Amino acid sequence: MDENLPARDDLYANPGLPEHHWRPTDVDPKAERRAERQVATLFVLSAICTVLFVVAYFSVGKDDTVIGLGAQNVSLGLALSGALLFIGIGIIQWARKLMGDHEIVEYRHPASSSEEDRAATVEALQLGLEESGIGRRPLVRNSLLGAVGLVGVTAIVPLWDLGPTNAKVTKEQPYPGAGLEHTVWDQGMRVVRDVVGTPIKPSDLQIGDLVNAEPEALFNGGEDGEPLEGVALQVGKSKGAVVVVRMEPEQITPGKGRENWSVDGIVCYSKICTHVGCPISLYERTTHHLLCPCHQSTFDLADSARVVFGPAARPLPQLPLAVDDEGYLVAQSDFTEPVGPSYWERG
Ligand code: FES
Known part of the structure; x- marks a missing residue:
């Protein structure tokens, strides 16, 4: 090693962490409540989209079109997208504005965790849960649970299309109720x-x-x-x-x-x-x-x-x-x- 060269620590000095800026929701209780209402509103919007999904499924005709596309598929897609999107945005806003905002420094360590680290992880998770405020904010928690629970309905409702399996296929009722056991073939049909x-x-x-x-x-x-x-x-x-x-x-x-x-x-x-x-x-x-x-x-x-x-x-x-x-x-x-x-x- 060349003794004339400066030490590496002199070349790459640790810049340290920038000054921490607290968010408005950390210092202003009004801003905190406003953010809480915003997050809850997003979850409620998701629930409304899920309800619209169900309404569109039963009320928009399978043969209707909009700008050349199947109107039912378009409306179901939009409603489902909205339901998932609002849940996603709500969670992001919750994390950005309401969850704990502490700077964390993590030093490198051996790949396998020690017992102490594991215990610390569990503790950190518990702390995170606490800081997320899920226990203290019943409005956010309940609206999220409602939205997530409702979004499952979008996977169940289309099962209706399976319909009765033994119904006769007709032009008036091709589907659902077309059944799996019959086709349009009939006696004397060419x-x-x-x-x-x-x-x-x-x-x-x-x-x-x-x-x-x-x-x-x-x-x-x-x-x-x-x-x-x-x-x-x-x-x-x-x-x-x-x-x-x-x-x-x-x-x-x-x-x-x-x-x-x-x-x-x-x-x-x-x-x-x-x-x-x-x-x-x-x-x-x-x-x-x-x-x-x-x-x-x-x-x-x-x-x-x-x-x-x-x-x-x-x-x-x-x-x-x-x-x-x-x-x-x-x-x-x-x-x-x-x-x-x-x-x-x-x-
Ligand atoms: S669909 Fe598999 S063999 Fe025909």
Whole structure:
């Protein structure tokens, strides 16, 4: 070491702590009470936003729009943001204006804490609790508890959308109450090509063909002739999508009670994977296997869509087919079991 150089302590003198300035709330009881009311007001605003969330959920239509966006989603998002934001701002203001304002110097020490340090930490925590004033300020404490308790409601209320599981899907009541056990398929409803909506005759399909199809109600609304729109269309489309496949009639092994569910070797199954609901249409015409791209569940369409590989636990639901007076493919009924993945009530 060069003895001509100045000592390090001379080069980097400890500047010490700047002078402490007390906050107005530390020295002025009026300012302290004003800050307390401000914090409580923020928590109350949060509670009001939570109430608005619930009101918006039940009063804003799912099909309404505002500046091109779903009005219900926008109002729910704004209300939930407000509820969380006001709690956050309230806590920050509480800490800035009302909690203890002491300068603390912490010297470096070994990584593991000694018994004394731990005891000191517990003591400091207790002191912090005391200084936060949570015991002395029932207005702040109670409004915070109320706001935090209420904000949990935002996670519970949307469960309403699950609705009764066995309700019939209609245009008037597509959701909630659309249920999990039914789709828009019904007796005599035509099977039409997806996107274009043209009905299908058995003679339109060659052996080995697979067609993605939908219920005709998505295009003409079924009995009342009005096309489905908005939520009704989304629900009908997502639950009613099917694949129609033609194979040699003798290759089909019909399940019990399903002997008349195919037409000239044409079978129809839900397109929604029974694992976690991906749409399926990867078809191997020689084996009649339908492969789900998500986790490789494989279904044998010649054998009631039995699962031959992968994590799916159930066959794809089959739609019973027939032809109408004009020779077009129609459903004999809705699916006889729920489509899509498992849920708590599905047997
Ligand atoms: S969603 Fe089809 S295998 Fe997982």
